[in-house]
Amino acid sequence: MEFSQVNEKIVAVAQDYCERYKIEPNEEFAALKLYEEVGEFAQAFLIHERMSRPEKFMDEKDSRELVAQELADIVGMALFMAHTLNIDIEEALEKKWLKKHE
Ligand SMILES: [Mg+2]
Known part of the structure; x- marks a missing residue:
């Protein structure tokens, strides 16, 4: 699949999400969700690296999938x-x- 097709589909999924939950699909929402996802990544990575509370530990395959x-x-x-x-x-x-690295 071409990058442009992937991009279009992802944008459509995000727009559907906004429509479903009656959220304005604007740049403020996108920015806050992006930060939220960065936080979720940090949490997943901490679990994967076993730098979290032990009760959050999971099988390495599962934690890698979460990351x-x-x-x-x-x-x-x-x-x-x-x-x-x-x-x-x-x-x-x-x-x-x-281009910078050609
Ligand atoms: Mg997430």
């Missing part, structure tokens, strides 16, 4: 954040990550 899910949430919300700001994220990635 993967939270990273996916960060990427998804970052894409939605870009959408709410009308930023062409594909172009921004190209400029910031790819």
Whole structure:
């Protein structure tokens, strides 16, 4: 699947979420959700690295999956954040990550 298709689908999923829960799909919501997901990633990573309370420990395969899910949430919300700001994220990635390192 092309990046643009992935991006469009992720934006559509975020918009559906907002519609379902009657939330304005604006940049403030996107920014706060992005921070929330970063926090969830930190929590998952702490559990995975066994730097959390022992009662939160889980099987390594499961904690790794949780870390993967939270990273996916960060990427998804970052894409939605870009959408709410009308930023062409594909172009921004190209400029910031790819062209600089050619
Ligand atoms: Mg999450």
